[in-house]
Amino acid sequence: MKTLLMVANVDWFFISHRLCIAQEASKKGWKVYVACEDTGRKNEIEVDGITFIDFRFSRSGTNPLSELKTLQQFYSLYKKIKPDVVHHITLKPVTYGSIIAKILNIKGVVNAVSGLGYNFTGNRQGVVQRMMIRLMRFGFNRDKLTIIFQNQDDHEALEKLGIISKENKIVRIKGSGVDLIKFPESKFPSFERVKVLLPIRMLWDKGVKELREASDLLKERYQNKLQFILSGLADEENKAGVPASYLNEWQDDNYVYWIGYQKDMVSVYQNSHIVILPSYREGMPKTLIEACAIGRAIITTDAIGCRECVDEGVNGLKVPVYSVIELANAIEKLVLDQNLIISMGKKSREKAVKEFDVNAVINKHLEIYTNLFN
Numbered sequence: 001m002k003t004l005l006m007v008a009n010v011d012w013f014f015i016s017h018r019l020c021i022a023q024e025a026s027k028k029g030w031k032v033y034v035a036c037e038d039t040g041r042k043n044e045i046e047v048d049g050i051t052f053i054d055f056r057f058s059r060s061g062t063n064p065l066s067e068l069k070t071l072q073q074f075y076s077l078y079k080k081i082k083p084d085v086v087h088h089i090t091l092k093p094v095t096y097g098s099i100i101a102k103i104l105n106i107k108g109v110v111n112a113v114s115g116l117g118y119n120f121t122g123n124r125q126g127v128v129q130r131m132m133i134r135l136m137r138f139g140f141n142r143d144k145l146t147i148i149f150q151n152q153d154d155h156e157a158l159e160k161l162g163i164i165s166k167e168n169k170i171v172r173i174k175g176s177g178v179d180l181i182k183f184p185e186s187k188f189p190s191f192e193r194v195k196v197l198l199p200i201r202m203l204w205d206k207g208v209k210e211l212r213e214a215s216d217l218l219k220e221r222y223q224n225k226l227q228f229i230l231s232g233l234a235d236e237e238n239k240a241g242v243p244a245s246y247l248n249e250w251q252d253d254n255y256v257y258w259i260g261y262q263k264d265m266v267s268v269y270q271n272s273h274i275v276i277l278p279s280y281r282e283g284m285p286k287t288l289i290e291a292c293a294i295g296r297a298i299i300t301t302d303a304i305g306c307r308e309c310v311d312e313g314v315n316g317l318k319v320p321v322y323s324v325i326e327l328a329n330a331i332e333k334l335v336l337d338q339n340l341i342i343s344m345g346k347k348s349r350e351k352a353v354k355e356f357d358v359n360a361v362i363n364k365h366l367e368i369y370t371n372l373f374n
Helices: 012-019 019-027 064-081 089-105 127-140 152-160 207-220 244-248 265-270 286-294 323-337 338-355 358-371
Strands: 004-011 031-035 049-053 085-090 108-113 145-149 170-172 195-197 226-231 257-258 276-277 298-302 316-319
Touching: 004 012, 004 064, 012 019, 012 031, 012 085, 019 031, 031 244, 064 089, 064 127, 085 089, 085 286, 085 298, 089 108, 089 127, 108 244, 108 257, 108 358, 127 195, 145 338, 145 358, 152 170, 170 358, 195 265, 195 286, 195 323, 207 323, 226 265, 244 257, 257 338, 265 286, 276 286, 286 338, 298 323, 298 338, 316 323, 323 338
Parallel strands: 004 031, 004 085, 031 049, 085 108, 108 145, 145 170, 195 226, 195 276, 226 257, 276 298, 298 316
Antiparallel strands: none
16 A cells, blocks of 8 residues: 655645545545644544644744754654655645655655745745755755646746756646535625625735725725625734734724634635635635635736636736735726626636536546656
8 A cells, every 4th residue: 555645734724725635545545644733623634544643843934943843853754654655735845845755765756836935925035035945956856756836937936946857747737626516606695785705814915905905995985885804814823924903903894894714615705796815926726716616706916826717807807916906996896797796706617617626636636646656
């Protein structure tokens, strides 16, 4: 029996983005281990024969001593499990895990580059980014390593930085996919008040500040016709985290609601007309893929990762990154045109069926794992 180790940052992210792949691999005869931080949801991962390992490390730490300790954690984990294939999810596992997998001669490595994260946004060229680039170059320089990109821009960025080796195999998969049955095409709620949903971890680089300013511009004219719903936790551990105090100042339980983290996102999407994501950069945002499946009009930025989710004027609208006036104008355009919201919702569902079916994503991953032994 071949052993697969999947390493991510936290349980809730793994459940949302990769659990279905782990389940199918286990059903197909792999011995599957999942290593990530347990925030109380490990029981949801310990299904279909999957073994869960509580594996904690600082997601955004930069202290050299603590980072050496993190490398030692990866070493101990990989030495103990001795996986045939290790699948790294998110940037720190990709970086540190690749180094340890190379040192221990683990046969197959899969690196999921789902967006380049905080240190690669805003043209940051700091010490941390330079260090990560050097570490990634070392870890990636080997055969039997497959890199999964969600968009062409991230692929080109890593190539330009000299991180990708000629030995590496490159695969493009559009995000983590969506279960088209679990996220069914759904009727819109009443149009008495148009509901704009922001379904994210509350981070500055998701465009929270820009949306707040856009909502302020629209408030006087549309406060009785429009409602903003903020769904997601304030991830204050993250360097780009928006403080809960900022969100509490913004919400008024009428024009703006912050409903926090919601486990049942299907009903949250169903209670919206427009799903919005004014992000600065993404891999391929799962929130927009899910919004497409439910059949909602989308407003997002023309940013890496986001732009692939919207066909301009067909299933949604794109605005420039960091824009406020253009964002407000896009919201206003849809608020004033109920028929456009409905037609865009239908086109979103069609796009999800054609491009984002989770079954295609699962099959592609299993094919990648198998090919590492050919």
